[in-house]
Amino acid sequence: MRILLFFCVVSMLFSACNTDKRLEVDTSTETVNVVSENLDQELLACKSVGDVSVFLNKRPHLLQIYFAESQTDANQLAAHLFSIIQNPDFQAFNSQLDSLIGDRKTTILNPLGEAFKQIKYHFPAFKIPKVQFISTGFTGNDLYISDSLIIIGLDYFGGPDARFRPDVFDYQLRRYQKDYIVPSIVFFESNQFNKMDPTDNSLLADMVGYGKGYAFVKQVMPNTPDNLILGYSPDNLRRTYASQRDIWAYFVSAKLLYEKVELRKKKFIEERPFTTEIGPKVPGAIARWLGWRIVNRFRAENPGITLAELMETDNAPRILQDSGYNGEPDEEE
Numbered sequence: 001m002r003i004l005l006f007f008c009v010v011s012m013l014f015s016a017c018n019t020d021k022r023l024e025v026d027t028s029t030e031t032v033n034v035v036s037e038n039l040d041q042e043l044l045a046c047k048s049v050g051d052v053s054v055f056l057n058k059r060p061h062l063l064q065i066y067f068a069e070s071q072t073d074a075n076q077l078a079a080h081l082f083s084i085i086q087n088p089d090f091q092a093f094n095s096q097l098d099s100l101i102g103d104r105k106t107t108i109l110n111p112l113g114e115a116f117k118q119i120k121y122h123f124p125a126f127k128i129p130k131v132q133f134i135s136t137g138f139t140g141n142d143l144y145i146s147d148s149l150i151i152i153g154l155d156y157f158g159g160p161d162a163r164f165r166p167d168v169f170d171y172q173l174r175r176y177q178k179d180y181i182v183p184s185i186v187f188f189e190s191n192q193f194n195k196m197d198p199t200d201n202s203l204l205a206d207m208v209g210y211g212k213g214y215a216f217v218k219q220v221m222p223n224t225p226d227n228l229i230l231g232y233s234p235d236n237l238r239r240t241y242a243s244q245r246d247i248w249a250y251f252v253s254a255k256l257l258y259e260k261v262e263l264r265k266k267k268f269i270e271e272r273p274f275t276t277e278i279g280p281k282v283p284g285a286i287a288r289w290l291g292w293r294i295v296n297r298f299r300a301e302n303p304g305i306t307l308a309e310l311m312e313t314d315n316a317p318r319i320l321q322d323s324g325y326n327g328e329p330d331e332e333e
Contacts (some may be wrong), residue, residue, distance in 0.1 A: 030117045032128055034109050040135040040154060044085050044094060052078040052085075066140045066151050077139075084137040093155070093163045094135055100158045101178050104133060108152070111182045111221075118220035119186075122307045123193055138166055142176070145188040157181055171273045171284075175231050183217055183228045190216035195314040203265045204257040207291030208316040210269075214292040215299065219307045230292070236283040241329065243279075244293065247286060248327025250278050256287075257320070298323035300330070 039059070046052045056063060056074055063074055070077060084090050101107060109131065119126045129148050134140065135155040142156035156166045159177035166176055175184070190213045197205060217229045227237050240247070251257060251268075254277075259265055265287075267277060272284030283289075298319045299305065305313075313319060 030120065032113045032116045032120065034113045034116065034128060034131055036104070036109055036131040036133065038104075039132050040094070043081065043134065043136070044091075046082065046085060049079050049082045052082045056081075061149070062134075062140075062151075066134070066144050066153075067136075069141065070139060081136060081139065084139065087137075089163075090137050093137075093158075096163055097135060097154050097158050100162060101154060107178055108181055112185065115182065115186050115220045119189065122219070129189075138164075142166065143181075143184060143188075145185055147189070147192050150185055152181060152185075169273070172271065174233060179228055180231070183221060183224055186217045186221060187213050187229070190311070193308070193311040195312050197314040197316070200314075200316060201260045202257065202316070203259045203268065203287060204320060205316040206265065206269050207257075207287045208294060208319050209291070210288040211291030211293070211295035212311060212313075214288075215295045216307065216311065230289060231285075232283055232289070239281050240283060240286070240289060243282065244290075244329060245327040247278060247282060247290065248325075251287075251290065252327075294320055294323050294325045297325040297330075 039062075043052070043055055046055055053074065056078055063077065067077055070080075072080065112131065116126070116128050120128075127147065129146065129150050131150045131152065133152050133154055135153065138153075138155055140153050141151075142153045144151040155164070156176050157178050157180070158165070160173075165173060168176070194209060194212050194216070196209050214229050217224065218226075221229075227234050230237065232240065256264075256268060268275065268285075268287035270285060274280050275282040275284055275286045278286065295310070299310065301322060301324055
């Protein structure tokens, strides 16, 4: 799966500037060991197609899950990967990535470990997944995330200064930099705790599902700016907060909350440069942002509800009703 996949003006915009004290949980005495492997270095050390085949045979999961979209067999993949790692341009790019991303323990593994401590506090049964780093010239995915394994395609996250960038739309490129790696991983790890009503196919259910996922990230990474969690640019996020009354009014007047037609839902839940139906200054995936607003208001109105209880709550209409959200900004905004 390709995740396409995210300063202090007002506290709700970038709440790293004014962290909600309720989100702070002391985990200083907790220990979490994040096991990692630098597969990119092992792959780059291969001296022949045969060496690459041995590399792949030792790790059959790579062909099954990380290279699942390549549509080639193991022998073809080995030959293709060897041609890539022998390319001087790729080798220069790989060296540049080391500089752009920096020390992996500092920029990725330590923040992941801190987030995992928080998850473990709220969900004691949480198992720490293994982390593998790899770089294949965009042959594999950007991220593979499950409850037991995380594979990070470093070649995707070099950022705007990288020699090569992934082949995605311009409005998606913003998130392909190192600062988005950990929040994206934590968001997808939230799926294993995020209960949803399988009989509710409404847009509201999707909105609240995303909102709970974003709230999960903010809870376990309280100092993370909202734009890194949501994926909007700072300007888009600022404009969206400023126009939320109009956005909510459109959803209500167009009767979108209980919309079940997939094609119509996609216009508001999936990524786009902007939401043309509402206006050119409203970013895409606006229903996800609106779902986060509803969930945040629900938590503000029900401060006794724990993160675990929030994630267990699968009744989207109840969350909306109890939130009292009506498009209005919070008092501190």
